[in-house]
Amino acid sequence: MIKLEKLSKIFETPNGGTVMAADKVSLEVPEGEICVLLGPSGCGKTTTLKMINGLIPKTSGKIHVAGRDTDTIDPVELRRSIGYVIQQIGLFPNMTIEDNICIVPDLLGWERSKARKRAAELLDLVNLDPSIFLKRFPKELSGGQQQRVGVIRALAADPPVLLMDEPFGAIDPINRAVIQDEFLKMQKELRKTIAFVSHDIDEAIKMADKIAIFKDGKLEQFSSPDDLLARPASDFIASFLGSDRTLKRLSLLKVSDVMLSGRVRVSAEEDVGKARDMMKEAGHKNIVMVGPRGRARGYLHLNDVVEATGTVEEHYQALPTTVNVDADLRTAVSQMFRHDTTWMACVDDDGFFKGFITQRAISHQLGATYRDTLAEDLT
Amino acid sequence: MSRGILGADASDSMKTRAVFVIGIALGAALTVATQGYLGDIWRIYSEDIIYLTKQHIVLVLVSSGLAILVGLPAGILLSRDFMRRYSETLLQVFNIGTTIPTLAILALSITLLGIGFKPAIFGLWVATLLPIVRNVFQGLREVPAHLKEAAQGMGMTPLHILRSVELPNALYVMFAGIRTAVAVNVGTAPLAFLIGGGGLGELIFTGIDLNDMQMLLAGVIPVGLLSMLADYTLAKGQFWLIPRGVNPLRP
Ligand SMILES: Nc1ncnc2c1ncn2[C@@H]1O[C@H](COP(=O)(O)OP(=O)(O)OP(=O)(O)O)[C@@H](O)[C@H]1O
Ligand SMILES: [Mg+2]
Numbered sequence: 107m108i109k110l111e112k113l114s115k116i117f118e119t120p121n122g123g124t125v126m127a128a129d130k131v132s133l134e135v136p137e138g139e140i141c142v143l144l145g146p147s148g149c150g151k152t153t154t155l156k157m158i159n160g161l162i163p164k165t166s167g168k169i170h171v172a173g174r175d176t177d178t179i180d181p182v183e184l185r186r187s188i189g190y191v192i193q194q195i196g197l198f199p200n201m202t203i204e205d206n207i208c209i210v211p212d213l214l215g216w217e218r219s220k221a222r223k224r225a226a227e228l229l230d231l232v233n234l235d236p237s238i239f240l241k242r243f244p245k246e247l248s249g250g251q252q253q254r255v256g257v258i259r260a261l262a263a264d265p266p267v268l269l270m271d272e273p274f275g276a277i278d279p280i281n282r283a284v285i286q287d288e289f290l291k292m293q294k295e296l297r298k299t300i301a302f303v304s305h306d307i308d309e310a311i312k313m314a315d316k317i318a319i320f321k322d323g324k325l326e327q328f329s330s331p332d333d334l335l336a337r338p339a340s341d342f343i344a345s346f347l348g349s350d351r352t353l354k355r356l357s358l359l360k361v362s363d364v365m366l367s368g369r370v371r372v373s374a375e376e377d378v379g380k381a382r383d384m385m386k387e388a389g390h391k392n393i394v395m396v397g398p399r400g401r402a403r404g405y406l407h408l409n410d411v412v413e414a415t416g417t418v419e420e421h422y423q424a425l426p427t428t429v430n431v432d433a434d435l436r437t438a439v440s441q442m443f444r445h446d447t448t449w450m451a452c453v454d455d456d457g458f459f460k461g462f463i464t465q466r467a468i469s470h471q472l473g474a475t476y477r478d479t480l481a482e483d484l485t
Numbered sequence: 486m487s488r489g490i491l492g493a494d495a496s497d498s499m500k501t502r503a504v505f506v507i508g509i510a511l512g513a514a515l516t517v518a519t520q521g522y523l524g525d526i527w528r529i530y531s532e533d534i535i536y537l538t539k540q541h542i543v544l545v546l547v548s549s550g551l552a553i554l555v556g557l558p559a560g561i562l563l564s565r566d567f568m569r570r571y572s573e574t575l576l577q578v579f580n581i582g583t584t585i586p587t588l589a590i591l592a593l594s595i596t597l598l599g600i601g602f603k604p605a606i607f608g609l610w611v612a613t614l615l616p617i618v619r620n621v622f623q624g625l626r627e628v629p630a631h632l633k634e635a636a637q638g639m640g641m642t643p644l645h646i647l648r649s650v651e652l653p654n655a656l657y658v659m660f661a662g663i664r665t666a667v668a669v670n671v672g673t674a675p676l677a678f679l680i681g682g683g684g685l686g687e688l689i690f691t692g693i694d695l696n697d698m699q700m701l702l703a704g705v706i707p708v709g710l711l712s713m714l715a716d717y718t719l720a721k722g723q724f725w726l727i728p729r730g731v732n733p734l735r736p
Pocket of ligand 2: 151152153
């Protein structure tokens with residue numbers, strides 16, 4: 107857990123002025139969560155982060171890390187118990203990858219063989235072959251590989267808390283997305299408490315459990331990514347998040363969040379008339395046809411079967427596309443647009459029909475928050 | 486300053502090889518010519534050459550050894566944050582110091598220490614010290630700030646950071662400084678004779694005075710060979726002593 111209480115930093119500038127780089131910042135990162143510090147350049151993200159491990163001495167306020175007041179801990183000991191990743195990666199060019207990873211374990215006096223074994227395990231964790239990379243020097247690694255080593259170096263002594271200052275800032279967008287995914291997968295198991303500086307909104311939305319938005323040293327808003335996008339607390343935040351912030355929410359929502367029940371369905375051998383009645387009753391224009399075990403097979407459109415007789419099988423059309431219930435809405439919407447359709451059948455990993463989503467349901471879900479806020483404003 | 490040194494070092498391995506080849510060629514020429522002109526020189530001056538070369542080597546080793554011994558800690562000290570306020574000024578003084586001709590420094594050391602071996606060592610030491618201090622300082626200052634920050638952020642102590650991060654990463658520039666300094670030292674050492682410090686300068690300057698070409702060469706050739714040997718040794722040292730990760734000479 108990381109807890110900041112009214113944390114402030116005032117820098118003296120050479121010409122005698124002062125800069126309020128952090129202004130009474132209070133926030134709490136619960137155990138196992140990622141908090142992204144977000145904001146425009148110079149708003150105090152790095153300053154706030156570096157006060158946590160004492161690289162920048164605070165002017166006033168309190169910092170608790172893993173339940174302990176940092177004022178009561180020797181800074182060197184504190185830093186050894188906190189993983190630290192910087193934007194420039196900071197691998198030491200004079201040391202092998204192995205020695206780089208083992209720095210903190212060595213400082214903590216771990217047995218040599220235990221530390222080296224740990225280094226190999228960690229490399230494995232990020233898909234770098236230890237037999238190849240342990241003895242290499244940093245200059246013999248690609249940017250993305252160096253970045254991965256930078257991250258696992260911070261994890262080497264298994265610290266409960268990590269501080270990361272734009273850790274994926276130095277690589278190209280494609281590689282960055284890959285490393286972000288890898289990191290999130292690791293985090294699912296490791297459950298570290300992480301303060302993560304970023305100035306990339308999309309990265310923040312993807313990584314964060316909570317986002318802290320800063321402006322001129324002040325904490326402007328502290329909430330979950332979806333909440334932030336749905337209810338920005340000020341015009342500054344709204345414009346910082348961008349005019350397409352509603353679309354950004356799509357990647358936070360899952361298909362299952364807006365899926366309508368798939369109970370209305372027919373099977374291949376049933377009568378078309380029955381399908382027609384079911385559609386009319388439910389007020390649907392389409393109905394999904396499933397196989398004997400419930401896999402989505404095709405569909406009927408009401409207009410096509412107004413006069414039809416016989417079984418469903420004789421009249422069905424193939425589904426243009428289906429979407430996985432675990433996919434995010436961004437994927438779903440993109441798929442809908444690509445196939446020029448207003449609805450899609452949703453299936454699970456094995457292809458079983460679960461329900462369907464419609465463009466209306468999605469826009470309704472996205473709009474709901476705005477109507478709520480509007481209603482709150484009016485009452 | 487260090488840029489210049491680094492620039493010169495870009496073609497280092499080639500230079501080293503060239504020096505090596507020239508050395509061998511000279512050696513070969515020496516053996517072939519034993520019957521001729523050079524042979525005469527050797528027959529006449531071999532005793533002097535051996536004696537004075539030993540003296541010369543002692544001059545070089547002692548003065549540059551002392552310069553390294555003092556220059557290294559001095560450069561490190563100057564590069565510390567708490568010295569920041571003074572280091573620029575001190576380095577300016579040092580820079581002015583390097584523009585003073587070595588002969589003048591030697592002359593000045595007579596006024597301090599009289600004539601003989603000691604003032605010669607002192608003068609050479611001063612001339613060698615300056616480039617060493619400057620490059621040690623420069624090398625340490627040029628270690629990227631983010632490396633020091635990463636080290637500190639992981640909980641290294643200042644001394645540990647100096648030992649494991651700063652010095653290894655500054656080593657190449659520092660070594661370049663030492664190499665230049667020793668080259669200056671070997672080249673200047675013959676002047677030691679002028680203030681009674683001995684060395685191969687004795688043959689050179691006496692040769693000039695007496696207009697004796699053979700005597701002059703008896704001094705000049707060993708001095709040339711010595712400077713090649715020194716540079717070759719240091720180049721090898723630079724190649725092998727600097728860790729692979731921070732050694733631009735090694736792949
Ligand atoms: N050592 C310092 N002395 C004086 N002012 C400083 C110092 N370090 C930072 N500042 C000022 O404090 C403010 C916050 O800086 P900080 O580095 O925390 O910004 P940031 O949010 O990390 O920005 P960026 O996204 O550009 O990294 C800035 O106005 C900066 O100029
Ligand atoms: Mg920053």
